[in-house]
Amino acid sequence: MKIEMKNITKAFGTNKVLEGVNFTVQSGEVHALMGENGAGKSTLMNILTGLYGDDGGEILVDGQTTHFSGPLDAERHGISFIHQEMNNFLEMSVVDNMFLNKEIKNKFGLMNENKMREQAKFYLSKLGAKIDVDKPIGSLSVGRQQMIEIAKSLMTNAKIIIMDEPTAALTENEIAQLFEIVRGLKKQGVGFIYISHRMEEIFEIADKVTVMRDGISINEYQTKDVSMKQLVKDMVGREIGDFYPDRNPKFGKVSLEVQHLSEDGVFQDVSFKVQEGEILAFSGLMGAGRTEIMRSIFGIDPHNEGKILIDGQEVHIHSPQEAIKHQIGFLTENRKDEGLILNDSLTDNIVLPSINGFVKHGLVDDKAINEFTNMLLKRLSVKAQSADVTASSLSGGNQQKVVLAKWVGSGSRVLILDEPTRGVDVGAKREIYDLMNELTDRHVAIIMISSDLPEVLGMSDKIAVVYEGKITGIVDTKSATQESVMTLATGGVKDGTRN
Amino acid sequence: MEQETKVSQTNEKKSFDFKKFISKMGPLVALIILVILVTALSPGFIQPSNLLNLLRQVSINAVIAFGMTFVILTGGIDLSVGSILALTGAVTASMLVSGMSAGLALLVGLLMGGILGFLNGVLIAYGKAAPFIATLATMTIFRGATYVFTNGNPITGTKMNNSFLFQFMGRGYLLGIPVPIFIMAIVYLILYLLLHKTTFGRKTYALGGNEQAAYIAGVKTKIVTMWIYTISGLMAALAGIILTSRLSSAQPDAGTSYEMDAIAAVVLGGTSLAGGKGRIFGTLIGALIIGTLNNGMNLLGISSFYQQIVKGIVILIAVLIDRRSSND
Numbered sequence: 001m002k003i004e005m006k007n008i009t010k011a012f013g014t015n016k017v018l019e020g021v022n023f024t025v026q027s028g029e030v031h032a033l034m035g036e037n038g039a040g041k042s043t044l045m046n047i048l049t050g051l052y053g054d055d056g057g058e059i060l061v062d063g064q065t066t067h068f069s070g071p072l073d074a075e076r077h078g079i080s081f082i083h084q085e086m087n088n089f090l091e092m093s094v095v096d097n098m099f100l101n102k103e104i105k106n107k108f109g110l111m112n113e114n115k116m117r118e119q120a121k122f123y124l125s126k127l128g129a130k131i132d133v134d135k136p137i138g139s140l141s142v143g144r145q146q147m148i149e150i151a152k153s154l155m156t157n158a159k160i161i162i163m164d165e166p167t168a169a170l171t172e173n174e175i176a177q178l179f180e181i182v183r184g185l186k187k188q189g190v191g192f193i194y195i196s197h198r199m200e201e202i203f204e205i206a207d208k209v210t211v212m213r214d215g216i217s218i219n220e221y222q223t224k225d226v227s228m229k230q231l232v233k234d235m236v237g238r239e240i241g242d243f244y245p246d247r248n249p250k251f252g253k254v255s256l257e258v259q260h261l262s263e264d265g266v267f268q269d270v271s272f273k274v275q276e277g278e279i280l281a282f283s284g285l286m287g288a289g290r291t292e293i294m295r296s297i298f299g300i301d302p303h304n305e306g307k308i309l310i311d312g313q314e315v316h317i318h319s320p321q322e323a324i325k326h327q328i329g330f331l332t333e334n335r336k337d338e339g340l341i342l343n344d345s346l347t348d349n350i351v352l353p354s355i356n357g358f359v360k361h362g363l364v365d366d367k368a369i370n371e372f373t374n375m376l377l378k379r380l381s382v383k384a385q386s387a388d389v390t391a392s393s394l395s396g397g398n399q400q401k402v403v404l405a406k407w408v409g410s411g412s413r414v415l416i417l418d419e420p421t422r423g424v425d426v427g428a429k430r431e432i433y434d435l436m437n438e439l440t441d442r443h444v445a446i447i448m449i450s451s452d453l454p455e456v457l458g459m460s461d462k463i464a465v466v467y468e469g470k471i472t473g474i475v476d477t478k479s480a481t482q483e484s485v486m487t488l489a490t491g492g493v494k495d496g497t498r499n
Numbered sequence: 500m501e502q503e504t505k506v507s508q509t510n511e512k513k514s515f516d517f518k519k520f521i522s523k524m525g526p527l528v529a530l531i532i533l534v535i536l537v538t539a540l541s542p543g544f545i546q547p548s549n550l551l552n553l554l555r556q557v558s559i560n561a562v563i564a565f566g567m568t569f570v571i572l573t574g575g576i577d578l579s580v581g582s583i584l585a586l587t588g589a590v591t592a593s594m595l596v597s598g599m600s601a602g603l604a605l606l607v608g609l610l611m612g613g614i615l616g617f618l619n620g621v622l623i624a625y626g627k628a629a630p631f632i633a634t635l636a637t638m639t640i641f642r643g644a645t646y647v648f649t650n651g652n653p654i655t656g657t658k659m660n661n662s663f664l665f666q667f668m669g670r671g672y673l674l675g676i677p678v679p680i681f682i683m684a685i686v687y688l689i690l691y692l693l694l695h696k697t698t699f700g701r702k703t704y705a706l707g708g709n710e711q712a713a714y715i716a717g718v719k720t721k722i723v724t725m726w727i728y729t730i731s732g733l734m735a736a737l738a739g740i741i742l743t744s745r746l747s748s749a750q751p752d753a754g755t756s757y758e759m760d761a762i763a764a765v766v767l768g769g770t771s772l773a774g775g776k777g778r779i780f781g782t783l784i785g786a787l788i789i790g791t792l793n794n795g796m797n798l799l800g801i802s803s804f805y806q807q808i809v810k811g812i813v814i815l816i817a818v819l820i821d822r823r824s825s826n827d
Binding site for chain 1: 719
């Protein structure tokens with residue numbers, strides 16, 4: 001099967017989102033589609049699968065002009081789209097999820113559960129996955145759910161599978177497994193359109209790569225003929241120079257010290273220090289307990305042993321408001337669930353942790369709040385029409401800056417950043433790094449949890465590696481390598497199946 | 500994915516003003532149309548005496564609905580307000596009948612409403628009970644307690660009817676205007692300030708918008724929740740006092756299904772049941788819409804059986820319009 005999208009144009013209202021985009025994929029190849037958020041990748045895929053109509057151009061399938069009426073139609077013709085958000089019904093079993101809306105019925109119109117179970121097992125075994133199909137799908141790791149998604153595609157006899165950021169929530173091990181499956185299916189003649197932000201993956205898995213920017217397809221390359229630098233340049237439209245800004249830290253006194261912090265079954269004997277002006281990275285596999293340690297320090301979750309010292313003084317933090325009082329800020333990994341009130345204005349979001357400081361005669365001083373938030377929006381160069389727009393209207397990078405603004409505004413001297421650049425595009429990433437540098441220049445101590453190893457190596461001064469709830473080592477970033485950190489993160493052995 | 504959201508945002512911009520208008524001014528426009536319609540059908544409606552009468556009728560529901568607005572803004576619900584009204588009304592009445600001074604009796608009645616609301620708050624914030632279930636249970640308990648307390652009989656007596664202050668609350672006039680209207684206005688003003696001009700109000704919205712994010716931003720979510728249900732209970736008790744004074748007696752079945760009218764007023768006023776979105780001004784308008792409907796249909800001689808159907812339909816229409824305008 002060969003799909004050619006030629007000269008595709010699409011506008012929403014007066015807003016042109018695609019202009020003359022060309023994209024080709026065929027059976028047996030992996031074609032990566034790269035570009036920043038908003039470049040038009042998803043729109044292009046939605047046009048291919050018929051969710052949107054196009055305003056110009058044509059789609060050829062094996063040389064025939066084709067138009068799918070919608071995702072179901074595309075699926076019947078062998079094109080399957082695995083979305084980033086899988087939308088599974090977590091309480092329902094694997095087999096029920098797989099056959100949702102495609103239930104096999106017997107002659108009485110009742111569901112033929114045995115047959116569905118058989119088929120589910122058959123397709124999963126094709127991927128080499130041993131999964132209990134009667135378990136609720138929510139009890140499985142994201143990686144396993146991803147496999148089930150691929151099995152679902154195979155069930156519909158897919159010739160081309162579109163994957164949108166499939167590895168965003170996978171562990172290293174799961175990614176390796178996924179790639180194994182992709183390579184296997186490729187050999188059997190399945191073609192892939194692979195949307196991803198992660199450079200390393202593109203070079204590992206893709207045969208071809210097309211870069212999109214601002215609704216145009218910039219270039220198509222054979223992956224073996226192109227450099228990472230070139231791809232970044234195509235995506236951003238300019239040379240970024242070094243991806244990570246230089247760090248010239250000046251360390252002050254110890255800001256936060258944690259001694260022997262433990263919570264049964266979650267993390268044990270965690271001790272570390274972070275100085276003013278320092279970025280201490282927390283590396284490790286997903287589920288190693290990094291987030292849990294920080295949540296405990298911030299007073300969201302309890303710990304049953306250990307001490308927390310701020311400026312050398314022991315403090316007892318039982319709730320976020322106490323943590324904020326001690327000038328700790330916490331950018332959580334999930335900004336939509338924990339970081340932002342999406343339907344509230346930027347102002348309301350930013351001022352929330354500091355709201356008690358804006359009271360005049362018992363009433364809220366809106367004028368002062370507006371000055372305060374506008375100053376912060378400007379300082380963090382948040383791109384927004386005004387401070388009154390809702391947080392949901394911003395791009396991921398700008399949303400993240402709003403969360404940062406909130407904690408900068410509350411006067412944080414210790415800032416915990418949990419995956420600060422997740423879901424943020426390349427240009428905005430660099431801005432966040434610059435901000436981190438600016439903050440440490442102002443003597444803020446930063447703890448950065450990151451699963452992105454190059455980021456850890458590029459942006460930290462020290463790295464604490466967590467494995468199964470314990471710190472397996474704190475190393476100087478200058479002397480660390482991806483391999484050395486990975487070895488610590490997997491407990492010294494190459495086995496990272498924990499999730 | 501991001502592209503789509505961005506695009507739909509810009510796309511909406513043209514129709515955005517309209518939508519904002521609908522969500523902000525829609526209830527007011529609906530009220531004005533309703534008033535014009537009723538006046539055309541029954542000119543007596545617009546007479547000052549009828550309007551004052553209408554406002555007085557509205558005041559009880561409005562006071563409850565103001566408190567309910569806070570509750571619904573957090574994404575909660577308070578079904579127990581009608582029962583709190585009955586129980587606090589009965590207790591207040593019995594204290595008056597036994598000869599307690601009106602000031603003290605009113606204070607105890609209000610305090611009791613606050614405590615009953617606080618109880619709801621504790622169940623919801625600390626017991627982690629779903630607001631619907633928690634207040635459904637307390638609704639039944641408080642109603643039962645009212646029957647036990649009153650033995651199922653109305654409470655009335657000369658001492659109660661001789662108390663000026665108590666009579667004044669529900670039956671008094673000030674400058675020719677019924678006192679309940681003043682009470683409604685004062686409560687509105689205080690709660691308006693509380694919701695829109697204090698940090699407590701901001702925290703209420705934050706809690707309804709995203710409780711987890713609010714908590715991490717340092718909002719004492721449990722304490723705010725408890726206060727909000729306390730306010731709701733307090734408002735129910737105040738409404739109970741007005742009603743008992745109006746009727747010069749405390750009925751054990753007083754306030755039955757008042758929670759529904761209060762919720763209807765809040766929803767008609769454009770406050771989202773999902774929480775985080777809405778204004779107390781809308782609730783005032785919502786209460787006035789319900790009041791105008793009741794009053795207008797009475798003037799037109801429409802049977803009370805049909806009135807319920809009409810009220811239900813109006814609520815449905817309002818909700819459907821609201822869905823449309825807030826749909827993304």
